[in-house]
Amino acid sequence: MNNQELIENIVTCVARGKVSLESPFPKDLIGQIGTNELTKIALENNISPDLILKACNDGMKIIGERFGKGEAFVPELLMSAKAMNAVMIHLKPFFKSGTVKSKGKFIIGTVLGDLHDIGKNLVSMVVEGNGWEVIDLGVDCKTEKFISKIKENPGCFVGLSALLTTTMANMNKTVQEIKKQFPEIKILVGGAPLTMEAAIQMGADGYSPNPQGAVEYLNSWV
Numbered sequence: 001m002n003n004q005e006l007i008e009n010i011v012t013c014v015a016r017g018k019v020s021l022e023s024p025f026p027k028d029l030i031g032q033i034g035t036n037e038l039t040k041i042a043l044e045n046n047i048s049p050d051l052i053l054k055a056c057n058d059g060m061k062i063i064g065e066r067f068g069k070g071e072a073f074v075p076e077l078l079m080s081a082k083a084m085n086a087v088m089i090h091l092k093p094f095f096k097s098g099t100v101k102s103k104g105k106f107i108i109g110t111v112l113g114d115l116h117d118i119g120k121n122l123v124s125m126v127v128e129g130n131g132w133e134v135i136d137l138g139v140d141c142k143t144e145k146f147i148s149k150i151k152e153n154p155g156c157f158v159g160l161s162a163l164l165t166t167t168m169a170n171m172n173k174t175v176q177e178i179k180k181q182f183p184e185i186k187i188l189v190g191g192a193p194l195t196m197e198a199a200i201q202m203g204a205d206g207y208s209p210n211p212q213g214a215v216e217y218l219n220s221w222v
């Protein structure tokens, strides 16, 4: 398999939810390698982690579009998420060098009602790899969870992620409550349905469409 084929196969395996050689799903790909093995080979072939990550995003886009059209369902989305997570296990060391001194603390979580965590995890990894101490609160985070962590970590920065248009309303509430109690705390928001305009409207301090923008925002305060 040449490098182009490897990348194309990663896109397909993420889109189809093919995790590894052993995985019994999808049926027509039984006996074939999945994202786990493909990523290992891709890294051995010196394909850059950024390119592999882009392949994952392309795969996720395909399954997302199929889901949007009613051609795929939640179990398939879950398998794609699993396939992407198998890639992330191999890419993690590249995002976490661990050699840089901490620039500050960044508390991140997916807002209440929202279970999507792949994007948030990516942001966490990239931010951590850029020298920040990351406190990851997970998914479906109530406002109180953020508030109590902010109290424990004065001077921290906060990041909120949302993937559903419906949970943007919860993000709004969380931003407003944090700002009410801690006006000095800087809040960065992100996630597919967000825009700079929406971020400003809810009173957040920053918006980024991707992990690199999150790093740039945080570094601008150092």
Ligand code: B1M
Pocket (backbone or CB within 6 Å): 057, 060, 061, 062, 063, 064, 065, 067, 068, 069, 074, 075, 077, 078, 080, 081, 108, 113, 114, 115, 116, 117, 118, 119, 120, 122, 123, 158, 159, 160, 161, 162, 163, 164, 165, 166, 188, 189, 190, 191, 192, 193, 208, 209, 210, 211, 214
């Ligand atoms: Co869901 N889902 N999902 N889903 N899912 C979407 C988001 C959807 C767009 C699919 C579609 O209809 N086309 C749609 C939302 C529609 C909308 O509201 N506009 C949708 C829906 C409807 C749902 C359910 C309601 C389905 C149902 O049950 N009927 C349900 C909701 C559950 C809930 O949260 N309460 C649901 C469930 C799920 C799964 C659990 C099955 C699974 C998530 C698994 C997991 O995360 N562990 C899932 C998945 C996988 C998706 C899609 C296919 C992929 C999301 C993803 O991981 N993308 C998604 C369609 C799509 O996005 N194409 C879809 C890859 C990831 C790297 O990108 O998360 O955007 P993303 O993160 C990016 C940026 O947004 C940014 O950086 C990341 C890297 O570039 N970013 C930040 C993210 N957070 C940031 C924070 C920052 C800065 C940048 O600063 C703090």
